[in-house]
Amino acid sequence: MIRENWGFDLWLPEPVSSYAGEIDWLMNLLHVVMVGIFVVWSIYFVYCLVAYRARDGQRGVYHQSGEKASFIPDGLILAFEMWLILAFGIPIWAAVKQGTPPPEDSLQVNLVAQQFAWNFQYPGPDGKFGRRDISLVSASNPIGLDDKDPDGKDDIVTINNLNVPVGKPTILNMTSKDVIHDFQVVNLRNKQDVVPGMHTRLWFTPEKTGKFEIGCAQLCGLGHTQMVGNVFVQTAEEFADWQKAQVAEKTGTADARDVAPTAEGRS
């Protein structure tokens, strides 16, 4: 009945990003508290069901006590929640969603999502993105890259595959061509809606190499379930080699040593 590679996993997948550790710690803390509250509450609940079941001739208790004490759990929970927000919620959210690392230290990649693919645009060795124009969009040019723009000559466009170097921030500048999508990589513990007519951003610093799946986390039509990709986190050398190979393929130069060697590019 069950296929071989299907599982019954219970918890988080492998953490890969620099902020995953903090988020996982919070997730676990929250759940320990939630389970603790539920267990204690349930024990009292079951106790009441047994101790106070109806017995012949016995009535209920009319006068109640402890009205003020009943506010204690409410107060404790409110205090715990406010502590969580002030100590962790605001700082972590600010760091992940607003604290984008400086662009000079990061790999910048543009993402143009569409029904049903992820189009990534790298600036190439010159570090500059070529202009995009919606009127140039076609099947062979999904992001509408303007080939008359000199900055775009060395841009690398990949579909569904995002190669990034390990240990360095990657900043995704994202928009959608059509409907709302959501770029999700579970191992990063982050996701972000990709909205047409807007630019949203997601940054991450992967801390280990490997292949991690990109999924779409906002219903985007019939192909939503098939809209997948992969993030390939590579060592600096692997990434540099990959980038050279991509540029060589694009510009048609057999010898990629003519092209500027740094993967980061100059700003």
Next chain:
Amino acid sequence: MKDSHAHPGHGAGHDHGGPQSFWRKYVFSVDHKVIGIQYMITSFLFLLIGFGMISLMRYQLAWPSPPDDFDPEKLGMIRGTLAWLLGDRMEYGFMKPDFYNQLGAMHGTIMIFLGVVPLGVAAFGNFVVPLQIGAPDMAFPRLNMMSYWIYLVGGIVMLSSYFAPDGFPQSGWTSYAPLSVVAPPGQTIWCIAMIIIITSSLFGAINFIVTMLNMRCQGMSLGRMPVFCWAQLVTAVLLLVAFPVLEGGALLQLLDRVAGTSFYIPKDMMYGSTVFPAAGGGSPILWQHLFWFLAHPEVYVLLLPAMGVVSEIIATNTRKPLFGYKEIVGSMILIGVLSFVVWAHHMFLSGMRTSLANLFVTTTLTISVPSVAILTCLLLSLRGGAIRFNTPMLFALSFLPMFGIGGLTGLPLGFAPTDLHLHDTYYVIGHFHYVVAPGSLAALMGATYYWYPKMFGRRMNDTLGKIHFWMTIVPMNFIFFPMLFQGMHGMQRRLADPTLQWHNLPVQGWSVIMLFAVVTLAIGQIPFLFNFFWSLRNGEVVEENPWNSTTLEWACPSPPPHGNFLKEPVVFRGPYEYSVPGHKTDYLPQDEAA
């Protein structure tokens, strides 16, 4: 049902003397009790339809795509039947993604707007509230009748979208733009049906508020009104204030779809390989704000009537006053107020300004406090009781831990850093189903067993009721708890075939367990349906007050005649005077003279 003349405040505008025709009495009736029962039967039908849809979807999710050794010539019995019945929507018995999305959108829409809300608010609210406040009917009986028929028309229009080209709406019950604007024609019908359904709700909300404020009988101050009525009052205010926003938003979506406007369409949007023909300049996020401004209070509309029911059933079956009446009512009002300032916790990752998240996290975590308060009071209501474990009480009791799980799982979702991982995953689905299914819906099943004797003059069979109870609550836990694991692992929502994404494989096994639980749950509803109809003729006959309860709905015949009370009740005390020291019985009804 006898007509009665001996009561003041009798609603104007309907016949007194003379027998009524079948149509006037049972079909186009202005009597709140008939209308309540009409709503009840209709909403149960919609719930069954919604359940059928999700059952098909769960079958698809258990084995979403053919194995390597699949032979299309040799379909098994189930797949073969499905392929035959549903044609190319389920080719070889595997569901096509567009049909999956259609069933998904319809399941959500039907269960919420045509199922649980009409059951909790319009069915039980209509039947019970006038009785509990000692009124002969609702303030506006004809408006009441109109609400029901508009709801029925809205539901039929919604289902008729099946016949649109490309079928049912398929953009989720949330209908996010621009997907919903570019979607096939079924979505236009969704917009129209929602406008109709919302109109029905708004009429109902007005009726409830006016009735509770103006038609309470002598001695029934607001402070003596049962918790169920307070829950319905807060719910009606939520509906009245929040629904118009979605009605407006749906109208704007309709205009974008058929009139070429661009409320939700940004500039230079593509549609396939061409530019979408609209001026642009609109905002997709606007739809989300308008939608969630309603849809968040809507979840409290789903919840509060159920909390009200649970309060009534617990008071009656513990034979002691409810703990913290004022705290419960105050918390319900606070939930109502706060529910208007939490909506954007559905939008943390939408692209809205990220600093807004902090505001909404704070309000969202704050709203958990009154919910905890109500749950604490209901728990403490058990202390010192003499608990009777009949079928309605079993459902009411199970509501407490089930809502507990649902509410607790809301915390990592409302808290933005953890929502970064959990947004749009199965964790969300597990969370809200816990609150709505073993939470609200189970409470409403309890309400059915509880108020059936008043509606029909007979009890439902308690043994069948207990079988129904266990075969409902246990399977529900095996369906929704594994969703928390799947979501924690990162499995996204609304995937017709999750196995196409390798990161979902480690949690796919749970979907098979869930399917078996769904089948058990389906079988478990058979005793309920049988019991409901069988007891109409064969249930034990009851008098006015079979549960020995104190509230006013038990101070009139079962079923009550037109006009309800033989003479207007006078209330002397609060609603939960049980086990009063020195009184000869363990209950002291509200209207009993001292």
